[in-house]
Amino acid sequence: MAVKDFALPDLGEGLTESELVAWKVAVGDTVQLNQIVAEVETAKALVELPAPYEGRVSRLYVEPGVTVAVGEPLLAFEVEGATPTEEPAPTPEPSRGTATADAAPEPTLVGYGARPDSTSRPARRARPGLAPASAPAPSAPVGLAERPRATPPVRKLARERGIDLATVTGTGERGLITRQDLDALAAPAVPGEPRPGASAREKRIPIRGVRKATADAMVRSAFGAPQASVFLTIDVTPTTELVERLRAHRDTADARPGLLAVVAKALCIALRRTPELNARWDDAAQEIVQCDYVHLGIAAATPRGLLVPVIRDADGLSLADLAGAIRSLAETARAGRTPPAELVGGTITITNVGVFGVDAGTPILTPGEAAILAVGAVRRQPWEHRGEIALRDVLTLVLTFDHRIADGEQASRFLADVGRVLADPAAVLTMI
Structure with missing residues (x-):
């Protein structure tokens, strides 16, 4: 044995x-x-x-x-x-x-x-x-040597007390941080109690997991790329009516395509006409890398935080297949079962803020991508239609883009193409 x-x-x-x-x-x-x-x-x-x-x-x-x-x-x-x-x-x-x-x-x-x-x-x-x-x-591997030495129980206790181990001098063998070292800092002995000077009405939440990764990514994105946004509010009644018909049609009833699937399809079509938005900035090579494929990220809110699973080669999928892929990745993400390999490699992202009842927002780019499209809530409201005022389904699209890779003209043309498909799905016949 x-x-x-x-x-x-x-x-x-x-x-x-x-x-x-x-x-x-x-x-x-x-x-x-x-x-x-x-x-x-x-x-x-x-x-x-x-x-x-x-x-x-x-x-x-x-x-x-x-x-x-x-x-x-x-x-x-x-x-x-x-x-x-x-x-x-x-x-x-x-x-x-x-x-x-x-x-x-x-x-x-x-x-x-x-x-x-x-x-x-x-x-x-x-x-x-x-x-x-x-x-x-x-020697310790590169990137890990700086991590303070402590046993897992001591690390857990430090997190519960809100103590940064990098600020603690270990008195154990070869600098090992012990429980006694934490106690010597006059931290409370009962986990969950506030540190000295902290309000009893405050709650400390360790920054880790998805939240930590998201925070790091957003800081890199916000300070690593000059970002600008363009807005477009449109009448999408033809698309909402189309979705109802597709859900009743025998060829697409099982897939149950929704508005988000149509937006994803419209985005893929628009990228063919403005490929500058399907690109990344290679700082080391001083090159802009345009992709002739669309690896589409779909932002998903989960109990663990925001995840962005990627649909590979989304531009080659039918509307029904896109709908199925979006539904599958959302279910997997909410269950916390998305493999790490499916969370990287995207070329452009869609975030659907409309599901939270929000009309619009200016999203931050996913690091390494040139654009992200935010889809707002569909509102039934008065709108000019055929020379008269009528109740129509209206939504707002917001495109944030990397201004190093694309300029305002390209971003506006791309967003207008997405809106054109949603306002009049038959326009696709003139765009492909």
Whole structure:
């Protein structure tokens, strides 16, 4: 019988840490290869982790709510017939960068699970203070070395008390931050109480997960690209009437296309006439990269925060297929099951603020994109129609664009084309 640790694997997309949301197993459970053992939250999505071994769970290193860096241990297995590995260290969180130089990396598990025929061994962890005899302990990976050293329970306690570990000097072995170090700061002993000087009527919410990723992205976008917006208010009664007919038609009834699907189709058509809006700014190469495909982001409000799943090659989809894709990605996003790979690579985004009863808004660009289109609420209101005043379905579109990539004329022409399709769907025949 050998003990093997399972460390947090590299989840891809540049993610260096994840928060443990829930354990799906307990100490003493016998698990099968690829059985889901834990659920973690990255800055982009909830991810299920499958077991890389068959065996008995002998130890859980981390409590739910604790943030773990890639390469740090999550749990230990007792595995039959395997070569014994070094016993786990007594502390729940060993320091990073202590794997032996010749150790094989953990298998990449997310989305596929471990390969049954895999013979790779997980990286072994050296005991604190001891370097392997065969080689000196390598330095910590780039980007992680600055992270203060503390065990997961201490990290959790610091978050509960609102303490930034970067401001704490650790008194433990090799600078490890201990609970006593936090207590010495005169923080309250009961989690959830305000810090000294804070109002009892204030609530402190840790900035992490999707909220942290969104905040970082918005700051990069707002200060990294000069942004301007153009507005267009139009009569979309022909489109709302078309949607009703499509929902009753036998060929499209199952797809149930809505206004958002029609907007997405109109956007794809308009991009053919103004490709400058389907582009990105490559600062390193000093080039504007225009895309001859449309990877369409659809902003989705979820309990975890704002996500922007991407529909690949949306310009090649029919209206019914677009409607199905939008509905599917929205359901997956709200359930927190969107894979990280589906949240990157967009070329342009639609955000539907109308579902919240909002008439208009000026959205901030998704980093790396040249434009984002906000769709307001449809209002039944008096409007000029055929020389008279009539009650019509009216909405406002707002386009925010990167003024380095496109100018006002191009942005206005693009927005006018989207509005033209919504005001008169038959106009598509003259545009394609």
